[in-house]
Structures are given as C-alpha cells and as structure tokens.
Amino acid sequence: MDRRAFGEQPERPNGHVTARGSEYTGRYVVLLDPGNQESGLNALRSSADIASVERVRGTETANVAELLERPDVSVHFEELAAAVVEVRPDRRHSLVTTAEAESSIIAAEPERMVYAMPITAPQAPPTEFYPAYRSDEDVVARHSRAEMAAAQGPAWDEERWTWGLQAIRVNRTNLTGRGVKVAVLDTGVDTDHPDLVGCIEETMSFVLGESVEDGNGHGTHCIGTVAGPANPQQGPRYGVACDARILAGKVLSNSGTGTDGNILAAIAWAVARGARVISMSLGARVRKGELFPQTYEILAKRALERGTVIVAAAGNDSSRPQDIEPVSRPANCPSILAVGALEKAIAPAFFSNGGINAQGGEVNIAAPGWQVRSAAPDGGYQELSGTSMATPHVAGVLALLSQANPNASAVDLMASLKSGAFPLAHPVRDVGAGLLQAP
Incomplete structure (x- = not known):
C-alpha cells in the first residue's frame, strides 16, 4: 500500500x-x-x-x-x-x-474540488512571432523551412481555418475522426447549437439540479474544438475531428466548479459507452513538489486497459517568464496526457504550467491555446485562451489517429500522438514532445 x-x-x-x-x-x-x-x-x-x-x-x-x-x-x-x-x-x-x-x-x-480553466484576464502574450525549431530531418521533410516561416508570421490567414488548425496541420489531413467517440467532461454543451447538433451522440449531467445545457460556455467551446463541422455556420473552420461522435458529460456546474466524484462518475459513464478519448479541460492547483493523485492515476490506467485515453489541461497558473507553476491535477498523473498551451508564435503561452514536479508532473505535448475561436452558447462563437483550449485540440487529433488505426491500443495511440509531434526548441518542461500534429 x-x-x-x-x-x-x-x-x-x-x-x-x-x-x-x-x-x-x-x-x-x-x-x-x-x-x-x-x-x-x-x-x-x-x-x-x-x-x-x-x-x-x-x-x-x-x-x-x-x-x-x-x-x-x-x-x-x-x-x-x-x-x-x-x-x-x-x-x-x-x-x-x-x-x-x-x-x-x-x-x-x-x-x-475541480475547476474549469479558461484565461479571462486581458493580458497580452509575448510579441515575438518567429520561433526557432530544432533540426530534425524527418520533421523538416514534412515542414519546409519556408512553410514554417510563413505559417508562424504575425498574421495568420484565418479566412478558412483557425490559426490553431493550421498550426497542427488539420488543413493537410483527409482524416475526420469518423465514428470515433470522444467524451468531453466539462460544463455541458449547447445542444441546439447549429454547428454541434450533428456531432452529439449522448449527453449526461452529473451536476445535481443542472441539465446538460451549458450555462457557462466553457464546455461548448471545448466540444466545438474537438468536433466542430467542416463547414460551420460562420467561418473559419475550428473543429479538429469534424466527424467524431461526442459524449457530453457535465461534471462542472454553470459556475465552472465540480468534484472528483462528478468526474469519476463521468469517466465510468464514458468508458462504459466506448469512448476512445476522454477530454478534461479542468483541474486543481498543486504545490511545488506535490505528488500526483494515486486515485486518478489508477483510474487512468484502468481506462487505458479498456481502450480509453484520458487527456487533461496542464493548468494556467504561471506568469512567465518570472514564475512557472507545476502541472495541475489530474493532468499530473503519468497515465494522463498533460497538455500545455502555445500562443500564435508557437511559443509557450505566458500562463501555461510547466513540468517542474517529478514523477508524472510533466507536460506531454503542446497545442494552440491562445485566442482560440470555437462555438459559444446560443448558437454563437467566441475566442478563449487557456490550456483548456489546447486540450480539445489533442483530443481531436487522437480521434483522427483512432480512425486511422482502429485496432491500436490506447497506449499505442498515446505513443503515436507524441512521436508525431513537431519538435520545438523550447524546453521539454514547457512543451513536452512538441507541437501537436494531425496525422
């Protein structure tokens, strides 16, 4: 014991x-x-x-x-x-x-207690738009220097695709996540949103006294990033896996708070319904040097054995460059993929937590998490920032990988995701395997 x-x-x-x-x-x-x-x-x-x-x-x-x-x-x-x-x-x-x-x-x-993790403060990220990339022949073959230099310039052309989808190369893949079930455990969803009605497979509220309808906006935004349509009502496209099937589990109240028990119940629900991926843009702060929670780690291992990958937000407690805070729980579990946030320069966002705690507290991969456009309640759209916004990008790419490799184990999907990342010159502490990439 x-x-x-x-x-x-x-x-x-x-x-x-x-x-x-x-x-x-x-x-x-x-x-x-x-x-x-x-x-x-x-x-x-x-x-x-x-x-x-x-x-x-x-x-x-x-x-x-x-x-x-x-x-x-x-x-x-x-x-x-x-x-x-x-x-x-x-x-x-x-x-x-x-x-x-x-x-x-x-x-x-x-x-x-656990919390939704968007960034609402009107702070600006660093203004340098030309990051350096570590030399890697296999990666350079997929990303020419000219292509990357153009892509990372100060002005992304977002007429057809959000900058995030371009950064992770969704605009270059034919995969759509067709038939893959992704559970998004969050504040619920706007079930009447015209962009999302076609992707919702099932909903369940684990919050007493509240329906699955999203009175916060956080959950709807995350679901839109995972599975928004190829042709939204208003452009640009913002959904990674446009044909994935969403299990929307409301584990956070409309005020953005919930408990470990809510999440445990929803994980059991999602696994029983065959979710290939569970996306959790939520968590709670941990202290420097604090170890990961054993209960979440064991649950994540049991989910992996059942074929389900759990992805979670690394947290938004840092104030770079002066202060880098540790990855939040439950993302700090070794068997859960911890997602850091990148801004448009493909550099760590100022708020994104880092892998400064040992034994599971690493950032595993990084994804777009600054000024991310997605769906909002009442049929609208909004831009949000946070590791919460980076996490569903990863969940969506896992759906694409699952479509491409339907017989792959959950452990193999995690390995494929990390091996396919684009290496960055930033510390592994901040970006893990690197920039998320669609297969």
Whole structure:
C-alpha cells in the first residue's frame, strides 16, 4: 500500500475542509481491488460506519448526480472498482487506517474540488512571432523551412481555418475522426447549437439540479474544438475531428466548479459507452513538489486497459517568464496526457504550467491555446485562451489517429500522438514532445 494515497484535513464550518488553500469536500475517493471489491466495501462499512452503498453498473447512471449529493449514501462504480465514500469527521482516521491495512483497498484519497480553466484576464502574450525549431530531418521533410516561416508570421490567414488548425496541420489531413467517440467532461454543451447538433451522440449531467445545457460556455467551446463541422455556420473552420461522435458529460456546474466524484462518475459513464478519448479541460492547483493523485492515476490506467485515453489541461497558473507553476491535477498523473498551451508564435503561452514536479508532473505535448475561436452558447462563437483550449485540440487529433488505426491500443495511440509531434526548441518542461500534429 502506498501511504502517499492517504491524508486527512481539518474540518471547516461549511462542511468542506481545506489544506493550504486547496478545497476538499469531506468525502473520500476509494479504489478497490477489481477482483475483490466486496471485501473492500465490507471493510469500509465496518471501519467508516458506512450504512448505505449504492452500486452503479455500466451505463446505469441516470440518478448518479442525486446519489453523489446524498450525505447518507456512498456510491460504488462497479466497472471501475471505485467508490465515492461519505465519511463522518470522527470516522476518517479509522477509514485511513483500515485502507492502509486492507489489501482489497488499493488507494483512498480525500475528494477535492475541480475547476474549469479558461484565461479571462486581458493580458497580452509575448510579441515575438518567429520561433526557432530544432533540426530534425524527418520533421523538416514534412515542414519546409519556408512553410514554417510563413505559417508562424504575425498574421495568420484565418479566412478558412483557425490559426490553431493550421498550426497542427488539420488543413493537410483527409482524416475526420469518423465514428470515433470522444467524451468531453466539462460544463455541458449547447445542444441546439447549429454547428454541434450533428456531432452529439449522448449527453449526461452529473451536476445535481443542472441539465446538460451549458450555462457557462466553457464546455461548448471545448466540444466545438474537438468536433466542430467542416463547414460551420460562420467561418473559419475550428473543429479538429469534424466527424467524431461526442459524449457530453457535465461534471462542472454553470459556475465552472465540480468534484472528483462528478468526474469519476463521468469517466465510468464514458468508458462504459466506448469512448476512445476522454477530454478534461479542468483541474486543481498543486504545490511545488506535490505528488500526483494515486486515485486518478489508477483510474487512468484502468481506462487505458479498456481502450480509453484520458487527456487533461496542464493548468494556467504561471506568469512567465518570472514564475512557472507545476502541472495541475489530474493532468499530473503519468497515465494522463498533460497538455500545455502555445500562443500564435508557437511559443509557450505566458500562463501555461510547466513540468517542474517529478514523477508524472510533466507536460506531454503542446497545442494552440491562445485566442482560440470555437462555438459559444446560443448558437454563437467566441475566442478563449487557456490550456483548456489546447486540450480539445489533442483530443481531436487522437480521434483522427483512432480512425486511422482502429485496432491500436490506447497506449499505442498515446505513443503515436507524441512521436508525431513537431519538435520545438523550447524546453521539454514547457512543451513536452512538441507541437501537436494531425496525422
């Protein structure tokens, strides 16, 4: 048992708990041995005095949002061998002690709040528009120096394609992501948006009291970037995989907040429905030197075994060049692809977090994340910036790769994505394998 997976926080008057500025809900996320789940649940019942455990199987998620908010119920997601456990403050120590000793309990961590991560401050990025590229013969064969110099100039021609789609070469591929399911776990979606009605396969809200309709705009924007149409109502084209099928899971409220439990429930839902990719433009800050969350890492590994790649935003807490903050959770898990943001100069955006924490806290790849145009609620469009905007570019390219290699494992898809990136001269800490590229 890895003792890093456990911890307790002091109670706050409002029922939540906090540690060094990070918000906790008072519940625990518990991962069980898939082959011995009942033994783990029984241990939790006796140690934490858990009276009621509601079991969720496969696609049976209709009332999950309500169950997650009931203080008298713990929720067990059978297929992922995971549970969100309600624990009274006086029983938390007993739960942690039991989890450390019980072999059928793999990990247990306090549930945390998570947040949408757009950049709304009217700050300007650096103004240099001509980055240097590391010499690489294979890559240069695909990108002539003249082509790259023209592409990275101060004026992108966005009449037909957004600058982001041009930078990742979507305008040069014939792949469309046809038939590939991508789950976007966010603030929901404008289900009536004329550009998106054709790509929505299924929706589900995991936020109690809120429908899947997007009252924030963040989720609609991210879904548009993944699968906006080849010919939008108003140009330019902004969607990477125009024929992908979207599973829109609302895990963040209209105010942009949610919990680990919401996300766990949505991951179980997405995996059960055959999502090839799960895109999560959300997260929470971590401290310098903080290790990745064991629960998310194990969930990501289990998803990979089921054929699903999870992609997450690296976070927007930096203020370059003076201050570079570590990759947020859950993107800091080794088995989750962490996406950094690039501005139009193909340089790290001033806000994009860096891989300064060891053991999983790396940036894996970088994608356009500055002034990204995409869909907005009420049938409109807007430009947003953030690693949140970079992440769905990656999810879309994974859909293209999956279409091209339908029998590839999830691990192989991740490897193909990184090996196909365009190397950049910027530190690996900031851009990982380099600039995302469509196959």
